[in-house]
Amino acid sequence: MTYEPTALEAVRIVGGVGTGKTERLVERAADLALADGPRSVAAFCATPLAARAFAARLRERLGDAADDVLVTTPRAFALEVLDDNEARASTGRDPRLLTAVEEKFLLEDLKVSGIRPKRLREMLKFFYRSWTELADDDPDWLLPGEEAELHALLKESLGFMRAVIEPEAANLAVNHLRESEAARSAHRFAHVVVDDAHCLSRASQLLAELAASTSIAMAGDADACVRAFDSYPYAAGLDEFAERHPKARLVQLDAYLRSKVTARAAENVLADPAFEGHALAASDGAEEGALAVLASDDPADEFERAAAHLADAARAGVPASHMAVAVPNDVWARNMVAALEARGLRAEALPARQPLGGDARILERCLPARVLTALNLVADPNDATAWRCWCGFGDHLLNSAAFASLRKQGLSLAEALAAVDSGAAPHAVGMQRVADARREGLELAARADGLSGRSLLDEITRLVSDGAETSAPSVVARLCLADGEADDAASMARRARERLTMPTLSDGDAVAVVPYDLAVGLSPDTLVIAGFVNGFIPCRDYFDTTVTTLDKQEKMHAADARRIYALVGKAERVLALSHFASTDLETAGALKLKIDRIRLRDGVRTCSIAPSDFLTAIVGEA
Numbered sequence: 001m002t003y004e005p006t007a008l009e010a011v012r013i014v015g016g017v018g019t020g021k022t023e024r025l026v027e028r029a030a031d032l033a034l035a036d037g038p039r040s041v042a043a044f045c046a047t048p049l050a051a052r053a054f055a056a057r058l059r060e061r062l063g064d065a066a067d068d069v070l071v072t073t074p075r076a077f078a079l080e081v082l083d084d085n086e087a088r089a090s091t092g093r094d095p096r097l098l099t100a101v102e103e104k105f106l107l108e109d110l111k112v113s114g115i116r117p118k119r120l121r122e123m124l125k126f127f128y129r130s131w132t133e134l135a136d137d138d139p140d141w142l143l144p145g146e147e148a149e150l151h152a153l154l155k156e157s158l159g160f161m162r163a164v165i166e167p168e169a170a171n172l173a174v175n176h177l178r179e180s181e182a183a184r185s186a187h188r189f190a191h192v193v194v195d196d197a198h199c200l201s202r203a204s205q206l207l208a209e210l211a212a213s214t215s216i217a218m219a220g221d222a223d224a225c226v227r228a229f230d231s232y233p234y235a236a237g238l239d240e241f242a243e244r245h246p247k248a249r250l251v252q253l254d255a256y257l258r259s260k261v262t263a264r265a266a267e268n269v270l271a272d273p274a275f276e277g278h279a280l281a282a283s284d285g286a287e288e289g290a291l292a293v294l295a296s297d298d299p300a301d302e303f304e305r306a307a308a309h310l311a312d313a314a315r316a317g318v319p320a321s322h323m324a325v326a327v328p329n330d331v332w333a334r335n336m337v338a339a340l341e342a343r344g345l346r347a348e349a350l351p352a353r354q355p356l357g358g359d360a361r362i363l364e365r366c367l368p369a370r371v372l373t374a375l376n377l378v379a380d381p382n383d384a385t386a387w388r389c390w391c392g393f394g395d396h397l398l399n400s401a402a403f404a405s406l407r408k409q410g411l412s413l414a415e416a417l418a419a420v421d422s423g424a425a426p427h428a429v430g431m432q433r434v435a436d437a438r439r440e441g442l443e444l445a446a447r448a449d450g451l452s453g454r455s456l457l458d459e460i461t462r463l464v465s466d467g468a469e470t471s472a473p474s475v476v477a478r479l480c481l482a483d484g485e486a487d488d489a490a491s492m493a494r495r496a497r498e499r500l501t502m503p504t505l506s507d508g509d510a511v512a513v514v515p516y517d518l519a520v521g522l523s524p525d526t527l528v529i530a531g532f533v534n535g536f537i538p539c540r541d542y543f544d545t546t547v548t549t550l551d552k553q554e555k556m557h558a559a560d561a562r563r564i565y566a567l568v569g570k571a572e573r574v575l576a577l578s579h580f581a582s583t584d585l586e587t588a589g590a591l592k593l594k595i596d597r598i599r600l601r602d603g604v605r606t607c608s609i610a611p612s613d614f615l616t617a618i619v620g621e622a
């Protein structure tokens with residue numbers, strides 16, 4: 001049976017950055033929770049951090065009753081929808097998102113198609129975007145031949161791993177809800193509110209709508225559309241919402257409610273032609289606020305200077321929980337946290353990318369990933385993704401040929417590996433390596449049985465490294481352990497997956513150090529935008545006309561302008577733009593900075609780095 005949307009009471013809240021959209025939704029959610037009970041309300045936010053901030057604002061109004069309102073992200077909700085037996089059977093998947101390391105194995109499995117890597121990546125991007133836009137509603141959306149074949153291979157490979165890849169999650173959940181009445185009633189709320197809809201994919205927006213039975217309110221601002229958490233944010237969704245709900249009540253918010261100074265900064269950015277003449281005006285009652293430009297000589301000075309700025313704010317009475325630093329990358333995040341802590345300020349960083357790196361092809365270079373994979377095997381000896389990865393580590397092609405031949409048998413991965421155990425697997429390159437890894441994996445799981453917490457992680461590390469290491473890599477311990485808990489393997493594996501695929505901040509009393517695009521949902525009193533230089537924003541390729549065509553350059557500029565607009569407007573009172581003027585050549589190369597000039601200073605080749613092209617636009621100088 002196919003789902004037909006019923007008439008929902010719909011509200012569309014539109015307005016620029018800082019005009020009170022979230023506040024309206026919080027107010028609405030609180031009123032509805034009081035009227036119809038907190039369990040009748042669900043709030044969808046663009047990122048886990050935004051959900052945390054929304055829940056805190058709701059708590060201020062509702063007290064403990066706020067705990068019974070579901071405040072979540074469409075991604076987490078999609079996995080809940082996919083977590084029942086009917087969904088598992090119809091999708092052939094477990095509700096488990098692939099981590100970045102696991103995605104590398106998927107990619108290698110797709111390379112057996114023989115398609116050149118560049119073309120393969122382009123086609124994958126097309127599939128991923130199309131899934132998020134539900135293009136597969138049209139049965140003829142794929143061209144026959146190479147395109148349809150690669151898509152089939154991708155779906156088969158994901159089915160073999162029984163896992164879900166991020167751009168697919170909301171698509172699978174939408175389709176499951178459309179098809180299953182039982183699923184719809186199990187995941188239904190009388191009232192749904194959706195915040196920052198411009199940062200959500202089309203499938204995420206529709207998923208939230210499918211969860212509503214009586215009313216839906218969606219808030220957004222197409223000008224602030226940035227890739228924050230969903231990989232393909234869909235700004236047009238706000239207009240589509242209006243088309244689907246022609247009787248939707250429109251709430252248009254025009255006054256920027258934060259400080260006058262940050263209003264001017266956001267307004268100045270909006271003057272960019274990319275925004276087609278949109279405007280923003282501070283509300284009459286807003287306080288003045290302040291804008292600071294922190295110019296430093298080099299990165300080390302910058303970290304010091306930015307931290308000193310926030311230490312001064314702390315002395316003036318601003319709590320650390322009301323401060324944020326937006327950073328261009330994890331190097332800046334680490335250094336800012338260290339500089340803030342050195343000044344006695346608590347700070348916590350939200351990673352820009354999953355912290356589990358390494359080279360899966362070389363055993364010695366991927367110990368943390370192998371330890372975490374082994375933990376998954378101990379947690380669930382039938383974990384198909386974990387077995388796929390475990391039996392591929394250390395091989396140049398991650399044993400993709402062997403897995404291709406295992407997959408072709410039409411068995412599940414667990415059944416196919418059982419056949420390997422009994423020597424009944426088809427002959428293929430690398431099959432012996434898979435058989436050996438399988439045996440080692442089973443032995444390891446048996447030896448680790450009964451342990452928990454850090455001792456389990458340490459024992460797995462010892463076994464995985466053949467005794468060379470006796471203590472778990474710190475990144476694995478950070479991902480798996482919670483304060484004072486000696487959890488079993490399953491709890492630690494679940495926690496690590498969640499921290500990798502849905503990262504958030506846990507310390508509510510610390511300065512939030514977040515990537516530029518992940519300030520969604522935050523309203524810090526004082527915001528420092530660090531590393532505000534050319535190369536970080538805009539990125540180096542933007543300036544390189546041999547790499548970037550004029551068309552592409554325009555698109556990059558428009559995307560950056562949206563990022564900056566969404567970011568500067570977040571500061572409640574004080575905005576500080578921090579940049580540095582020089583660094584050594586090696587650092588500049590590694591960080592992909594845009595080098596203006598190279599000079600010899602004290603025998604070191606030193607590069608001049610200019611502040612971001614956006615700085616003058618924000619400050620409003622000619």
Ligand SMILES: Nc1ncnc2c1ncn2[C@@H]1O[C@H](COP(=O)(O)OP(=O)(O)OP(=O)(O)O)[C@@H](O)[C@H]1O
Pocket residue numbers: 015016017018019020021022023024221257258521522523569570572
């Ligand atoms: N009705 C109101 N009266 C006074 N202040 C308000 C009102 N609504 C919101 N605010 C304050 O204005 C600021 C911005 O509000 P809010 O975060 O809801 O805006 P937003 O449009 O969701 O912002 P963003 O675009 O950054 O997500 C917050 O500090 C909030 O407390």
